[in-house]
Structures are given as structure tokens and as C-alpha cells.
Amino acid sequence: MAxxxxxxxxDLRDTRVWRSIFxxxxxxxxxxRSLAIQQNVFLHLFATKVxxxxxxxxxxxxxxxxxxxxxxMLVVTGxxxxxxxxxxxxxxxxxxxxxxFVVSSGLFLRNLHRWSAHAMVFLVFAHMFKVFxxxxxxxxxxxNWVIGIVLLLVTLLLSYTGYLLPWxxxxxxxxxxxxxxxxxxxxxxxxxxxxxxxxxLVNANALLRFYVLHCMILPLAAMFFVAIHFWRIRxxxxxxxxxxxxxxxxxxxxxxxxxxxxx
Amino acid sequence: MPDEKHEIKSETGGTFDRRQFFVKLGLGSLSIxxxxxxxxxxxxxxxxxLYEPSPIVNAGKPESYPIDSVTLxxxxxxxxxxxxxxxxxLGAVCTHLGCLTTWKPELGIIACPCHGSKFAVxxxxxxxxxxxxxxxxxxxxxxxxxxxxxxxLMVDRGTTIRPMEFLRV
Numbered sequence: 142m143a144x145x146x147x148x149x150x151x152d153l154r155d156t157r158v159w160r161s162i163f164x165x166x167x168x169x170x171x172x173x174r175s176l177a178i179q180q181n182v183f184l185h186l187f188a189t190k191v192x193x194x195x196x197x198x199x200x201x202x203x204x205x206x207x208x209x210x211x212x213x214m215l216v217v218t219g220x221x222x223x224x225x226x227x228x229x230x231x232x233x234x235x236x237x238x239x240x241x242f243v244v245s246s247g248l249f250l251r252n253l254h255r256w257s258a259h260a261m262v263f264l265v266f267a268h269m270f271k272v273f274x275x276x277x278x279x280x281x282x283x284x285n286w287v288i289g290i291v292l293l294l295v296t297l298l299l300s301y302t303g304y305l306l307p308w309x310x311x312x313x314x315x316x317x318x319x320x321x322x323x324x325x326x327x328x329x330x331x332x333x334x335x336x337x338x339x340x341x342l343v344n345a346n347a348l349l350r351f352y353v354l355h356c357m358i359l360p361l362a363a364m365f366f367v368a369i370h371f372w373r374i375r376x377x378x379x380x381x382x383x384x385x386x387x388x389x390x391x392x393x394x395x396x397x398x399x400x401x402x403x404x
Numbered sequence: 405m406p407d408e409k410h411e412i413k414s415e416t417g418g419t420f421d422r423r424q425f426f427v428k429l430g431l432g433s434l435s436i437x438x439x440x441x442x443x444x445x446x447x448x449x450x451x452x453x454l455y456e457p458s459p460i461v462n463a464g465k466p467e468s469y470p471i472d473s474v475t476l477x478x479x480x481x482x483x484x485x486x487x488x489x490x491x492x493x494l495g496a497v498c499t500h501l502g503c504l505t506t507w508k509p510e511l512g513i514i515a516c517p518c519h520g521s522k523f524a525v526x527x528x529x530x531x532x533x534x535x536x537x538x539x540x541x542x543x544x545x546x547x548x549x550x551x552x553x554x555x556x557l558m559v560d561r562g563t564t565i566r567p568m569e570f571l572r573v
Contacts, residue, residue, distance in 0.1 A: 314503060318518060321501040336449045342456055 186368065188375040195380040204268035209367065211261040216360065218254040222247075226306070228352035230345045233308035258300055265296050277381035285373040288366055295363045302355035305348060316343050316351070459562035466491065466557050466573045474507045474514075474525055482547060482559055483507065483514070487526060490570030493549045493559040494523075494533050499542040514544065531567045543567070 144152075153159055154167035165176035175189040194200060225244055226236045240247035269289065272278055278286035305316045320338055324330040339346030374380060383389060461480045469475055469486040476483050476496055481504060483494040494514070498505050503518035507525075513536060514523040521538030524530035533544035548563040549571045557571075 314518070318501040318503065332450075336446075339449075339451050340454050340456055344456060346451060346454075 186372045186375065188379050191379060192382060195382060200382070201380065202267075202271060204264055204271050208261060208264040208268055211257045211264060212363065212367070214257045215254060215261065218250050218257065219356065219360075221250050222254060223356060228306070228349050230308070230348060233306065233348060237307040237309070258303065262296060262300055265293055269293065272381075275381060275383070282373075282377045282381065285370060285377055288370045288373065292363065292366050292370060295359055295366065299355060299359045299363065302351040302359065305343070305351045306355065308348065313343055316347065320347075459560055461559045461561065462552070463493075463557040463559055465555065466551070469557075472526075474509070476507050478504065480559075480561070482561060483544075484557065484559070485525065485532065487532075487570065490572040491549055491557060492532065492570050493547040494525075495545040495547060495561065495564075498540055499544065500538070500540040505544070516540070533567060 151167040154163070160166055163177070164180050165173050167173075178184045178187065178189045222240065225240055225247065227233065237251075240251050242248070272286070272289070301316075301319060304319075305312045320334055320343065323337055324334040326333055335341065337347075337350070338344070339350050378385075457480070461477070461482060463477070463482075463484050466486075469484055469491070471486050471488065474483055474485050481496045483496050485492055485494065496505050496514075497503070498516040498518065498521055500516065500519055500521055503516050505514050505516045505521070505523065508515050512525060512527070514525060515521070516523075516538065519539050521540035522536040523540070523544050524534045524536055525532050527534075527536070530536065531543070533546060535543055545564040546567050546569065548560040548565050550558050551571070551573065552558050
């Protein structure tokens with residue numbers, strides 16, 4: 142009898158090389174499927190078991206996952222754009238133009254980066270509204286909401302630092318105005334402004350600082366907090382479901398104890 | 405003596421054993437190191453040498469500015485104004501959020517394109533640089549002006565002076 146495709150995959154999963162990499166091996170028992178999650182460095186952040194209802198579109202509209210998707214697209218397109226972009230005053234604007242008109246697929250990558258950035262900011266807000274209106278920010282998930290606020294700020298700072306990099310008039314004046322808002326901080330305002338720009342003007346130092354923030358410091362901060370954010374979902378009892386609210390549980394239990402016919 | 409403890413009664417009456425001493429010593433030295441790191445980070449992030457344009461600007465011969473004229477130099481961000489009382493220089497950078505303002509000859513005012521601040525130039529009861537309206541919190545600054553040995557008008561953007569101090573040529 143000919144083997145099915147699944148059986149070929151099972152044979153592959155039982156080879157010594159495969160077993161040395163993925164310990165769980167072939168089979169689809171509950172144990173094997175749990176091990177596949179538990180023993181994977183990336184997946185073990187998540188719960189091994191999820192309510193089937195929570196995987197449906199209506200439960201979350203997949204807004205958090207979609208935000209992660211745009212972030213991953215931004216990382217990939219951003220790394221590719223870095224190969225042609227020099228963060229220096231004479232070259233930054235010319236490189237941006239080159240990316241649009243000279244580099245093969247440069248226009249596509251730059252537009253993908255730009256639209257993903259807009260989409261990410263939109264999705265972060267949509268995700269927050271969904272969480273807020275479902276009441277999923279309440280205990281025991283309140284700390285994960287706080288991490289979400291940090292991620293919102295990191296997202297907005299990524300957006301703001303990326304704004305300067307094309308080094309055109311819009312970028313220059315947007316950062317001039319934005320950094321002057323930082324000077325409004327009491328007592329330390331001017332020092333913060335000076336440290337952020339690396340000088341008194343939006344100039345070569347400011348361009349380089351914003352580049353380092355945009356390409357290194359802020360993405361690493363985002364990854365760090367995203368990891369905690371996902372891990373906390375499991376630690377706080379999985380995705381929020383209204384049916385597991387204590388009040389709802391008490392109400393359901395009361396209905397079981399005193400059915401209407403018995404009253 | 406297995407249960408010997410190195411306890412010292414302090415003058416305030418509390419006990420203080422060796423472990424507590426080392427914990428405090430360790431935390432103390434760590435805090436000193438952390439404070440040092442903060443100072444180091446602040447100093448490292450503040451550049452000591454700046455390759456920014458000099459604050460002192462040579463604005464050329466006074467004869468090139470006719471009387472009652474307002475001249476904006478976009479590159480240096482200053483207005484050179486030749487009034488009847490003499491010359492003076494105003495900063496052209498808006499005191500609100502740092503946009504470059506512009507001279508509106510048809511209205512006789514200085515206006516900011518970003519958030520609509522308006523500044524006086526020769527508005528009778530207002531001093532030049534005073535705000536007429538808009539979000540700007542301060543008037544435009546007056547910069548120190550003088551004549552160089554070669555007879556050129558010089559402006560120091562780093563030094564503000566009190567308003568109504570004109571340079572007579």
C-alpha cells in the first residue's frame with residue numbers, strides 16, 4: 142500500500158537528525174502536541190492549550206497577531222533598506238531618492254516599510270481598543286496592559302525616529318517641532334533636547350542618533366517587551382474570555398444549583 | 405563555639421552583624437557605581453565639540469540695507485532691520501516650536517507658518533519682536549549687533565540684548 146504524505150512526514154520526524162533537533166518526535170497524541178509547544182524555544186512562550194473559541198476571528202480579530210506581523214515585515218524591509226541608506230547629511234536624501242528610482246525593488250521595499258509602519262500604528266490602537274472594550278485589561282492582566290502601554294510608546298517612538306531619516310523638508314521640520322516639544326519638560330527640557338539631537342540644531346548628530354535609535358535601540362526594546370507581553374498571556378491565564386469571568390462563573394453556578402422549574 | 409555571632413551593639417542600640425555589614429557595603433558600592441555610570445552616560449551622550457555653524461554672522465555692508473527694510477537671511481535665521489532709529493537684528497526662529505518665521509511685507513508683520521504666531525516689527529505701541537497673537541510664549545529675541553573693523557554689520561546669535569537698543573551707523 143502506498144504511503145500518504147503524512148506518513149512520509151512521520152518517517153522524517155522519526156529520523157535521528159530530526160529527533161536530535163526536535164525532541165518530541167512523530168505522533169499526534171495530546172502529549173506529543175504539548176511537547177511540540179513546550180520544547181520549542183519560541184513557542185514555549187505560549188500556552189500548550191488554548192480554548193478553541195479563543196482561536197476564532199471574532200474573539201480577538203487577530204489584532205495583536207497582525208501587529209506582530211507588521212512588526213516582522215518592518216524588520217525585514219528595514220534591514221534591506223539599511224543596505225542602501227547612509228545616515229549622513231550629504232547622502233541621506235540622495236539615498237532615499239536612489240531607493241525610489243535606482244535600486245531594483247527599492248520603491249516596493251520603501252513603500253512596504255512605510256505602509257507597514259502606518260498599519261502597525263493603526264493596529265496597535267485597534268488592539269488597545271479591542272482589549273479595553275472587552276475589559277481584558279482587568280486583573281489579573283493589568284500588568285500586561287502596562288507592558289502594552291510601553292509597547293505603544295516604543296511604536297510611536299519608532300515612527301517618530303523613522304520620520305527624520307529621509308532628510309527632506311517634511312522630516313527636518315517635523316523633528317524640529319517634535320524635539321522642541323521635549324524642551325517644554327520642566328527644568329531638564331533643554332538638556333533632554335540637547336541630548337536627543339546631540340546638539341542645538343537638527344543636524345548630522347541628530348540624524349545619526351535617530352538612525353541608531355530607529356535601527357537598533359528601539360527595535361531591541363520592542364522585541365524585549367513583546368516577548369514579555371506574549372509570555373504574560375500564558376501566565377495570566379490565557380487569552381481573556383468573558384465566560385471565565387468570576388461573576389459569570391458564579392451566575393452560571395447559581396443557575397445550575399437552582400433551576401427555574403424547581404423554584 | 406558553634407553559635408558564636410559577631411554581633412556588635414551599635415550606639416543607637418540596634419544589632420549589626422557581619423552579613424548585614426557586607427550586604428550594606430555591597431549595596432553601597434553598587435549604588436556608587438550606578439551613580440557613576442549615570443554621570444558617565446550623561447557626559448558621553450552630550451557632545452563636547454559641535455560642528456554647528458558659528459553664532460557670529462557677517463551680514464555685509466550697512467549700505468546694502470535701505471531704510472525701513474526687513475531682510476530675512478534663511479540660512480542664518482536672522483532678520484536684519486534698518487529702522488529710522490538704526491539697525492537691529494531679530495531672531496527668525498519662532499519661540500514656540502522652532503519653525504522659521506517669515507516677513508510679510510503686505511501686512512507689515514512677521515508670521516510663523518507652523519502654528520500661526522504673529523510678531524510685530526514696527527507696530528507703533530509694540531516693540532519689534534513682540535508677539536501680536538498665536539501660541540508663541542516669548543517675543544523674538546534681539547541679537548547683539550556691531551560694526552566690524554572693515555565696516556561690516558556683525559550679528560551674534562548667541563547673545564541676546566534688551567529690546568530697543570539700536571545700532572547707529
